[in-house]
Amino acid sequence: MKRIGSLLLVSVFAGAITLGAYKLFFESENYKLVSDEAKTPFQTVSYTSTPSSSRLSDVDFTVAAENTVNAVVHVKNMSINRGSNSIMQFFYGFEESQRPQIGTGSGVIISPDGYIVTNNHVIDRADKLQVTLNNNKTYDAELIGTDSKSDIALLKIDAENNLPYLAFGDSDHAKIGEWVLAVGNPFNLTSTVTAGIVSAKARALGNADHSFIQTDAAVNPGNSGGALVNTNGDLIGINTAITSQTGSYVGYSFAVPSNIAKKVVEDIMEYGTVQKGILGIQSPNVNTQYAVENGINEIDGVYVGNVVEDSGADIAGLKTGDIIKQIDDIKVHKFSDLTGYISSKRPGDKLKVIINRDGDVLTKPVVLSKNKTLEVPVMGFVVKDLSEKDQKKYKTKKGVKIVDVPQKYRGYGLVDKVLISVDEEEIDNIQEAKKVFENINRYERTSITILTEDGERERLIFQ
Known part of the structure; x- marks a missing residue:
């Protein structure tokens, strides 16, 4: 009995020692150290809702598109290629067959009685013009007048009923970065809508004597003469050109500002020709060596290099060396800002010209004159x-x-x-x-x- 008791006591004692050793050496408490100074490697995210106008998903093009597509038409230019005077024709009286040629473009109805604005290059040298509406009705069109310098032409069709049309908006108040739609008839399709933003304003292009609105809305062959509208459906430009080495859209397109197109159309309807007012100054090209050597290329504004005698600028007292900073409420940073605004004006219009003359800011009222040069x-x-x-x-x-x-x-x-x-x-x-x-x-x-x-x-x- 004593032997059994001793064994039991030894067993209990050994178990206690084993359990104590396990608790002491092998089992540890699970702690998480938290420091008030600890920094997370992640950026915090704000879940505060942004204004609806800044969210792409909230930009609604549907109303502008619906109001535009029915006012944009397909323009067909039909001409006859009469061939050249060949040696067969010279000696034997052989006459080459006349081959019809067809060019296409777009146009915008600007009045319910059927006046349509398009590009001059769309209708150039046409023997016959046809206009197809978005409902597929086709009409013969009459050429009312053109202006090759602005690349604007005015057509007229006689429809049975009043037509859907777009009113000219104010292109001077278009803003860089605002959404726009380009609507036209590329590839002989019915009215097609593409979206983009205004990439730049007062953009000089080639030898044109006015400036353009630049946009990244996709424009392809056949879009020429179509509408550039903002999200309100206001007509702010007539799509005119793309810059591309392939002939297809690659990211840049240009539109004649609506204020210029409107002025050209009104002049054609009232006078039969475009009435162009001039300020009467010449400014050196900023890319020339002369401009670089004289610091003119670094001027913010338009440097007056010469004042035309008896012009509005001359009568108002502008002088060589003046820097034009603003005209009416339009800020002037480069020459195309100036020409773009003046292109929408006529002889006799009075403008407020703000200049910098040797550090002094002066305001000069200038009456635009007819071009005498x-x-x-x-x-x-x-x-x-x-x-x-x-x-x-x-x-x-x-x-x-x-x-x-x-x-x-x-x-x-x-x-x-x-x-x-x-x-x-x-x-x-x-x-x-x-x-x-x-x-x-x-x-x-x-x-x-x-x-x-x-x-x-x-x-x-x-x-």
């Missing part, structure tokens, strides 16, 4: 018809006055001289000057005869 081809001289004052001063009634020349000719002292003749052909006015310079060969010698203020004739030869 002309830049002649090839040599690029800017000339004007002689005024009565000029005729008395130079003692001549023939010739045109040179008021500006390109940089490469500035060392010849041509400005303020009277151009009498070119290659022995006399000149009476700026239109004759244009024709004469059109006929000169840029690869051959050209001689000009000028008259100085002293009445002396000088003959210069240019190679």
Whole structure:
């Protein structure tokens, strides 16, 4: 019995020791250390709702699209290619077959009685024009007038009922970054809508004498003459061009601003031709060496390089060296800002021009005048018809006055001289000057005869 009791006691004691050792050496408490200074590697996220206008999902194009598609039409330009005078035709009287050619584009109905605006290049050299509405009805169209410089043309169709149309919006108040829709008829489809934003305003393009709205809304062949509208459905531009090496859309497209298109259309309807008002200043090209050497390329505004005599700018007192900073309520940062706004104005319109003159800010009221000057081809001289004052001063009634020349000719002292003749052909006015310079060969010698203020004739030869 004692032996059994001793074994039991030893067993209990050994179990206690084993349990104690396990608790002491093997079992540990599960703790999590939390520090008030600990930093999370993740960025915090705000779940505060943003304004609905800033969310892409809340931008609604449906109303603008519905109001636009029925006012955008398909324009078909039909012309006859009569071929060239071949040697077979010359000797045997053989006449080549006349081949019809068809060009297509888009147009925008701008009045319920059927006036349609499109691009000049869409209808250029057409023998017959047809317009197809979005409901597939087709009408013969009459060409009312065109303006090649702005690339705008006005057509008219006679429909049985009033037509859906778009009213011109105010392109001056379009904002960079705002959503726009491009509506047209690319690839002979019915009205097609693409979306994008205004990428830039007052964009200079080629030799155009006005500026463009740039957008990234997809525009393809056939979109020319179509509508550029904002999300309210306001017509803010006429789609005109793309920049592409392939001929298809690659990310940039351009539209004639609605304020310019509206002015051209109104001029065509009222006067039969475009009435262009001019400010009367010349500004050096900022990309020239002359501009770089004189710091003109770094100016925020338009540098007045020359003021045209008897122009609105001259009468208002603008001077060479002034920097135009604003015109009416439009800020001017570059020359295309200035030309873009003035292109929507007419002779006789009064503008408020704000300039910087040697650090002083001045406001000059300027009345736009008719264009009395002309830049002649090839040599690029800017000339004007002689005024009565000029005729008395130079003692001549023939010739045109040179008021500006390109940089490469500035060392010849041509400005303020009277151009009498070119290659022995006399000149009476700026239109004759244009024709004469059109006929000169840029690869051959050209001689000009000028008259100085002293009445002396000088003959210069240019190679």
